[in-house]
Amino acid sequence: MLFDALTLQLGYNVTLVMLGAAALGMAAGGAGTYLFLRKRALVSDAVSHATLPGVGVAFLVMVLLGGDGRWLPGLLAGSALTAGIGLLCVAALTRRTRLTEDAAIGAVLSVFFGLGIVLLTIVQTLPLGRQAGLESFLLGSTAGMLRSDALLIAAGGVVTLLAVATLHRPFTAVAFDPGFAQATGQNIARIDLTLMMLVMAVTVVGLKVVGLILIVALLIIPPVAARFWTDKAETLALIAAALGGLSGYVGAGLSATAPGLPTGPIIVLVAFALFALSFLAAPGRGVVALALRHRHFQHAVHLRQGLLAIASEQPIYEALTMRILRREGLVRADGVPTDAGRGRAAKALRDETRWQVARGTEHLSGLAARHDGLTEIETVLTADQIAEIDARIATPVEVG
Amino acid sequence: MGADFVALSIVPLVIGVLAAVACALPGNFLVLRRQALIGDAISHVVLPGIVVGFLVAGVAGTWPMLIGATAAALVAVLMIEGIQRLGRVEPGAAMGVTFTTLFAAGVLLLEQSDTSSVHLDVEHALYGNLESLIWIDATGWGSLVDLQALAGLPPELTRISVAALGVVAFVWFAWRPLAVSTFDEGFARSMGLPVRAIGIALVVVSALAAVAAFDAVGSIIVIAMFICPPAAARLVTNRLVAQVAWSVGFAVLSAVAGYVLAGYGPIWLGFGNSVSAAGMIATVSGLILAVCAIAGPARHATT
Structure with a gap:
């Protein structure tokens, strides 16, 4: 069943929704990256919750005008309107009063959501309202979706994706160095506004698929997951878009395979699974890679300290050091150094002395600063430089 | 305004007021510490905790819910810290990852399990069932002194009362360390105050208030009351004591006015049905905040 879904064999509507969700996820991952780099990820939470009253108002207006009320483009237009008002409220509260942005976000999201719920209860009392199914905007529902709605979502996803792709340059510039962007003639306020409009577009298109409570996850989770794979902004946006698109595609497909999904x-859970995978397995920043690096480093430090102790004939009390030396065949089971151990110890001590001299020598001290106690001296200094150091060790320098 | 009022409205009103105050009190410190969105995160995370508590225990009692919600809050704190530290991600984004995931897991669990026997569904979690918390045994004002009728009060009332008392006690007894560590963490540390423990205690107390309030009134009121009354109060005064007092006043006003408007407003306007009380309480608190943002005497930053 899942295979059928992933290979787009569950019918025309499901296919449309899956492709739409994939495009939406890619757009969300891309736009979310710039939001994330601007450290404003949670503003999108206020925007998404602020769509609810718009849905209610649009429904009521359409019913008052004699329409059906469930016409999706109308509902989405209404949601975009109040989302915009919510965004303006966040901006006004942070700029005009001394409230911080987090308080403004929380206030706007809870109040607009509360108002939306009030409007929903009004809608439910209308004769037409009971079947309106406006609750599906809370958590998204693609089951039994109209053909035209599926088309609208697919088209909306593609358009927002294209917009993010077109605008990625100015977004990157502003996200990275607002000062430089301004100096090169970019209008930061306008670019920020455009980004927010895109976030709004993602939210509105995502209302029917992901729902307004969780759409923020599509904007936040993919960039955070992508952060484990790269340090470059452009790559970050690409990876985030890929992860978002995959979440949308697989998630929408999975949900179509059985009821109660x-x-x-x-x-969101698919997105989180991708995040967890990145968190654990990404090379470089992933937890497993970090743990391996830490172990490797620990091993090197213990080995070197152990060798230095052997060279200066001091007893070794540290159990881990002893274990490592034994495993490397440098120390016998009874704690007496082997020949190989004595040889390595002598080299460690000689290199340590060489480093000390290098640090005290003016033209070498810069290179010696790179020494963290673990690098082999031959990998940093040339044979000539080492010879020069050895000469200094042999002939005492005049003091005075 | 007789027997009907006692039976139908007194309990929801009192629960609404207690929930609002229990959330607004710690909210003052959360807003000042720029942790306002912790309330948002907590109220999302409570859902999976309550669902798991119910699934494990088989009943929707106080203890399974409380333990489940506390465990979920703990998991959330660990996740946020872990993502923030290991991923070197800003706290807002780490929080966003955590609470959306846990909430999604909660919704999925709800959909997959049979919870139709109890009041446990997503709508209830979001906007509560304040209106349904009626006092069936009440026959009139006399019931307020009738022990037998009092025994029939909804259990939600007891829970939120205990939680509100706990919050008041915490803020009362920890006032000085809370205030000092909120305004000047460095100074608080130099005085030897356990700054980290105070921060954790504040989050834990907020979580308890959120769980108790969530049960009765849903998560919208929790988020709205954590933030709106304290934020509005902050725009009215510069003094912490006054701010807390104002925030309690605003919380009570929101709860009472919101409940009354939701229940009677539509009738006054000529419609038959009431609207969501939880939504209306949040809306009223937003209106209060709007008024304070436009005209509050301390709305601008003091320089």
Whole structure:
């Protein structure tokens, strides 16, 4: 069943929704990256919660005008309107008062959401309202979706994705160095505004698929996951878009395979699974790689200290050091150094002395500063330089 | 305003007021510490905790819920710290990853398990069932002194009362260390105060208030009351004592006005049905904040 879904064999609507969710996820991952780099990830939470009253108002207006009320483009237009108002409220509260941005975000999201719930309860009392299914905007629901709605979502996802792709240059510039971007003639306020409009577009398109409570996850999780794979902004946006697209595609497919698998939460959990994978397995910043590096470093330090102790004929009390020396065949089981151990110890001591001299020599001290106590001296200094150092060790320098 | 009022409205009103105050009190410090969104995170995370508590225990009692929610809050704190430290990610993003994931897991668990026998669904989690917390045994004002009728009060009332008392006690007894560590962490540390422990205690107390309030009124009120009354109060005064007092006033006003408007507003306007009380309470608190943002005497930063 899952295989059928992933190979797009579950019918035209499911296919459309999956492709739409993939495009939406890619757009969200891309736009979310710049939001994340601007350290404003949670602003999107206020924006998404602020869509709810718009949905209610749009429904009521359409019913008052004699329409059906469930016309998706109308509902989405309404949601975009109040999302915009919510965004303006966050901006006004942070700029005009002394409240901080987090308080403004929390206030806007809870109040707009509360108002939205009030409007939903009004909608439910209308004769038409009971079947309106506006609750599906909370957590997303793609089951039994109209053909036209699926088309709208697919198209919306593609358009937002194209917008992110077109605008990635100015976004990167502003996210990285706002001062430099301004100096080169970029209008920061306008670029920030554009980014927020894109976030709004992602939210609105995602309402029906992911739902307004969880859409923020598509904007936040992919960039955070991508951060484990790279340090470059452009690559970060690409990886985030790929992870977001994959979450949308797989999540929407998975949710179509069985009942009781709500689309929004499934997409979010797929995104989190990708995050967990990145967190653990990414080379460089992943936890496993970090742990391995730490072990390697620990091993090197213990080995070197052990060798220096052998060279100066001091007893070794540290159990881990002893274990490492024994495993390397440098020390016998009874703690007496082997010949190989004595040889390595003598080299360690000689290199340590060489480093000390190098540090005291003016033209070598810069290179010696790179010495963390573990690097082999031959990998930093040339044979000539080592010969020069050895000469100094042999002939005492005049003091005075 | 007789027997009906006692039976139908007194309990929801009192629960609403207690929940609002229990959240607004710690909210003052969260807002000042720029941790306002912790309330948001907690109220999302509580859902999976309560669902797991219910699935493990088989009943929707106080203890399974409390233990489940506390465990979920702990998992969330560990996740946020871990992602932040190991991923070198800003706290906001780490929080966003954590609470959306846990909430999604909670929703999925709810959908996959049979919870139709109890009041446990996503809508209830979001906007509570304040209106349904009626006092069936009440026959009139006399019931307030009738022990037999009092025994029939909804258990939610007891829970939120205990939680509110606990929050008040915490803020009362920990006032000085809380205030000092909120305004000047360095100074607090130099005085030998356990700054980290105070921060954790504040989050734990907030979580307890959120769990107790969540049970009765849903997560919207929790988030709104953590943030709106304290934020509005902050725009009215510069003094902490006054701010806390104002925030309690605003919380009570939001709860009472919101409940009354939701229950009677539509009737006054000629419609038959009431609207969501939780939503209305949040809306009123937002209106109060808007008024303070436009006209509050201390709305600008003091330089």
